[in-house]
Amino acid sequence: MICQCARLMEDGKIVFIGYGMPQIAAILAQRLHAPRMVQMYEFGAVGPLPATPFVRFTMGGPRNCYKSLAWTNMNTIFAQAQLGMVDLGVLGATQIDQFGNVNSTMLGSDYTRPEKRFPGSGGANEVLTQCWRTVIVIMHERRRFVKKVDFVTSPGYLDGTPGARERAGLPRETGPWRVVTSKALYGFDEQSKRMSLLGVLRGVTEAEVLKEMEFAPLVGEKVEQLEPPTAEELRVLRHEIDPTRAIIGKAARA
Amino acid sequence: MDVLQAGVGEFTVEDPDELRAFMRTEKRREMVDKVMPEAEAVRRYIKDGDYVSFDFSSFTRGPASLVREIIRQRRQNLWFAAKFTLMESTLLAASGCLRGIDVGFLGLGSLIGKAVEEGRIKVTEWTNGTLTLRHLAGAMGVPFLPSRNLLATDTLTYSGAKVVQDPFTRRPIALVPAVNPDVGLVHVHQCDIYGNARCFGPGVSPLETAMASKRTIISTEEIITTDDIRKEPSKTTIPYYLVDAVVYAPFGCLPGGAQGVYEMDTEHFLEYMAASGDEQKMVAYLDRYIHSVSCHEEFLEKRVGVTKLMDLKRQATIKEGYH
Numbered sequence: 412m413i414c415q416c417a418r419l420m421e422d423g424k425i426v427f428i429g430y431g432m433p434q435i436a437a438i439l440a441q442r443l444h445a446p447r448m449v450q451m452y453e454f455g456a457v458g459p460l461p462a463t464p465f466v467r468f469t470m471g472g473p474r475n476c477y478k479s480l481a482w483t484n485m486n487t488i489f490a491q492a493q494l495g496m497v498d499l500g501v502l503g504a505t506q507i508d509q510f511g512n513v514n515s516t517m518l519g520s521d522y523t524r525p526e527k528r529f530p531g532s533g534g535a536n537e538v539l540t541q542c543w544r545t546v547i548v549i550m551h552e553r554r555r556f557v558k559k560v561d562f563v564t565s566p567g568y569l570d571g572t573p574g575a576r577e578r579a580g581l582p583r584e585t586g587p588w589r590v591v592t593s594k595a596l597y598g599f600d601e602q603s604k605r606m607s608l609l610g611v612l613r614g615v616t617e618a619e620v621l622k623e624m625e626f627a628p629l630v631g632e633k634v635e636q637l638e639p640p641t642a643e644e645l646r647v648l649r650h651e652i653d654p655t656r657a658i659i660g661k662a663a664r665a
Numbered sequence: 666m667d668v669l670q671a672g673v674g675e676f677t678v679e680d681p682d683e684l685r686a687f688m689r690t691e692k693r694r695e696m697v698d699k700v701m702p703e704a705e706a707v708r709r710y711i712k713d714g715d716y717v718s719f720d721f722s723s724f725t726r727g728p729a730s731l732v733r734e735i736i737r738q739r740r741q742n743l744w745f746a747a748k749f750t751l752m753e754s755t756l757l758a759a760s761g762c763l764r765g766i767d768v769g770f771l772g773l774g775s776l777i778g779k780a781v782e783e784g785r786i787k788v789t790e791w792t793n794g795t796l797t798l799r800h801l802a803g804a805m806g807v808p809f810l811p812s813r814n815l816l817a818t819d820t821l822t823y824s825g826a827k828v829v830q831d832p833f834t835r836r837p838i839a840l841v842p843a844v845n846p847d848v849g850l851v852h853v854h855q856c857d858i859y860g861n862a863r864c865f866g867p868g869v870s871p872l873e874t875a876m877a878s879k880r881t882i883i884s885t886e887e888i889i890t891t892d893d894i895r896k897e898p899s900k901t902t903i904p905y906y907l908v909d910a911v912v913y914a915p916f917g918c919l920p921g922g923a924q925g926v927y928e929m930d931t932e933h934f935l936e937y938m939a940a941s942g943d944e945q946k947m948v949a950y951l952d953r954y955i956h957s958v959s960c961h962e963e964f965l966e967k968r969v970g971v972t973k974l975m976d977l978k979r980q981a982t983i984k985e986g987y988h
Contacts, residue, residue: 453793454721454749455867462983468934471725471867473924473983482867482986485749486801489794493813516790522823528778532792532820533770540814563818579817580828580837 412548412593413439413648413659414640415612416501419546419589424498425449427538430470432548433501435648435658438463442647451497452476453534455483467657489534492541495582500542502535504549506560509606509626511567511587511599513539513547514560522562532564539565540581544588551592556624568604575604595620596637600629610635669828669837674789675765676825677716679845681806687879692906696859699911700888703734703961706910710880711740714764715847718746718800718878721868723753723921724929728850728884730917730961736760737955746846747771748796749869752937758786759947760955767844769793774941790823791815795841797870802843803877809840849878851903852917854926854987855887860908861894861901865987866924875907884914886923914961916974925987928980930973 413436420426420440428437428450437450438461449458454471458480461469469475476482491497506514515535519526539545549555567587569575577583589609590597596610607629611620613636621627640648653659701709711717717735719728732753735743742764747754754772757763758780765787771777780786791799795814802810815821816828816839824841831838851871856862862883864871875881883903888911894901917923920933940946958964965974 452867454725454869467931468724468929471722471924472922472929473866473981473987476867476924477983479867479986484867484871484873485794485797485869486873489798489814516820522819524784525782528771528781530771530773530778531768531788531790534793536792536818536820537794537814540816562820564820566817569817576817578837580813580839581816582813 412591414644415591415596415637416546416548417443417644419591420445420448420499420501423447425451425496427451427453427492427497427500427542429502429534429538431503432658433503434461434470434475435465435652436501438465438652439644439647442651443643449480451488453485453488453537455485455488457481457483463651464654465652465658489537489541492537495543497542498544500538500545502538502545502547502565504535504547505529506555506557507547507549507590508557508560508567509628510569510571510604511547511590511606512560512563512569513565513567514562516562516564518561520561536565539567539587541585543585545586546589546591547587548591551594551620551623553623553625556626558626568599571604596635597628603629605629607631608634610637612637613639666829666832669830670821671827672821672824674823674825675787676767676789676842676844678808678842681808684806684845691879694906696905698858699860699908700858700913701910703731703884703912703914704738706882706912707731707734707738710882710909711735711848713740714742715740716744716746716844717848717850718748718844718846718874719750719753719850720871720874722749723751725918725921726852726864726866726868726923727753727918727921728852729919729921730914730964731850731852731882731884731912732756733955733961733964736762736951746796746844748793748800752941755941756951760951765789767791767796769796774938776941776944776947789825790820791841792820795824795826797873799841799844800870800873800877802841803845804873807843809842811838811840813838815839815841844877846874846878847880849874849881850884851875851881852884852914852923853902854885854923855889856883856885856911857889857891857894857905858911859891859905860903860911861891861905862903862908863900864902871902875903880909881907882910882912883908884912884917886915886917886926888913916965916969917961919969922977922981925984926981927974927977930977
């Protein structure tokens with residue numbers, strides 16, 4: 412999942428990085444294929460080259476903000492995102508629906524008495540609203556891939572009708588771009604805005620992937636086979652970034 | 666401007682002229698020594714029912730010792746701005762200090778989630794960015810600022826934002842109301858006795874928080890002279906007249922870190938994480954780290970210890986940029 416996510420981060424782009432796993436993916440991408448990628452963090456760090464080994468919980472601290480190009484603050488960073496400067500955002504999520512709407516707030520049908528309450532938006536709403544493209548990283552579980560999310564924390568393609576985001580006042584040509592799980596990769600159909608299966612991990616069948624989803628995504632004629640982590644990716648992850656397996660162990664179990 | 670949609674979340678907005686009048690009469694222009702013990706700062710400036718905001722995060726440059734003092738003094742019915750918060754909302758809620766939370770990020774651990782599920786804590790939904798933008802509006806003395814965030818989400822529905830048709834472009838845009846906290850808490854690297862303060866490194870919104878808040882309590886790693894401040898004014902983050910109290914609190918961010926001074930205490934965070942989902946463990950945690958010690962100094966002496974303090978200082982090997 413970390414490697415699939417890292418592979419979507421292009422060199423030379425400005426990439427908005429969320430807490431936890433996206434940080435690891437960003438370091439991996441930067442060490443392998445994207446040395447000129449500029450990481451951006453909501454609390455204001457621009458262009459850091461995080462120190463490794465990666466220490467758990469590090470985000471606003473010196474190890475993650477090491478060798479930055481600029482240190483600003485939250486209003487400045489989100490203004491720059493709103494201005495159109497951020498090419499890619501990477502987000503975690505609790506629930507996602509067929510149009511890429513993301514829930515990280517609550518489960519249940521009654522907002523006032525949630526069955527389960529989660530931390531809420533954090534900066535996710537800004538990322539999915541403002542970045543030109545957004546990658547959502549999520550565990551591959553049936554209860555997470557739902558027809559309709561219980562709560563729209565951050566906007567995907569809304570009801571999927573053409574121009575729904577623009578009508579609501581959201582920035583043009585933005586929205587979810589890829590959904591990454593431990594087993595599969597999804598995109599969104601340009602016309603219908605529905606989630607579509609782009610690839611499955613080598614050794615996993617399409618049927619196994621679809622079984623773990625409440626809705627049926629579009630399936631293209633050619634579903635790509637996703638390569639498992641390469642020896643080089645594993646070497647950087649295990650030896651440079653996370654030798655104590657504080658983060659990659661968790662991702663592997665998922 | 667037609668209101669197209671209005672969020673139903675609870676919030677209040679200050680009258681801008683009332684705010685100006687407060688700033689005119691209550692914020693002292695003269696440079697007076699504002700250094701005082703944390704207990705006195707909290708007693709003097711934080712009342713039951715207040716809206717409290719803080720900067721920057723639980724892990725980095727957060728005013729943790731001031732939050733512990735609020736809990737020690739058992740303030741009640743506070744409304745807390747959780748704009749980049751991982752543990753403070755849980756500690757305050759578990760201690761019975763909170764009535765409600767403005768949610769950027771509610772906090773880590775299942776206890777705080779449970780408090781919301783059971784309706785013991787009220788929440789109004791925002792996002793990290795829009796909650797911080799509300800502080801900027803408050804800092805500017807205007808009643809709201811526009812944002813393209815929040816639109817078309819349930820987050821907006823349960824926020825206090827309104828969607829209007831922007832009179833310039835005719836497109837829908839969200840307006841977020843200003844927030845002027847009763848109290849802002851900011852931990853800084855250095856300040857003088859009057860409150861001219863320096864924060865190094867990135868941060869969420871130290872200046873906006875100090876400007877927007879009616880009372881600002883600063884805790885500091887180090888007290889320096891005003892001569893030092895005047896030698897390098899571009900380093901000043903917060904000017905003295907925004908500050909009401911200065912608390913000398915070395916290691917005041919623990920278990921978080923202060924950039925370039927000491928690293929965060931990862932072991933402590935793991936202990937906290939274990940307590941954040943378990944009521945019994947949380948009671949024990951609160952008792953051990955807050956109620957059984959009388960002040961920050963005793964916390965450092967009896968609950969952290971010199972060996973750990975020295976180790977956390979030693980770990981802060983990355984200094985560049987933080988001075």
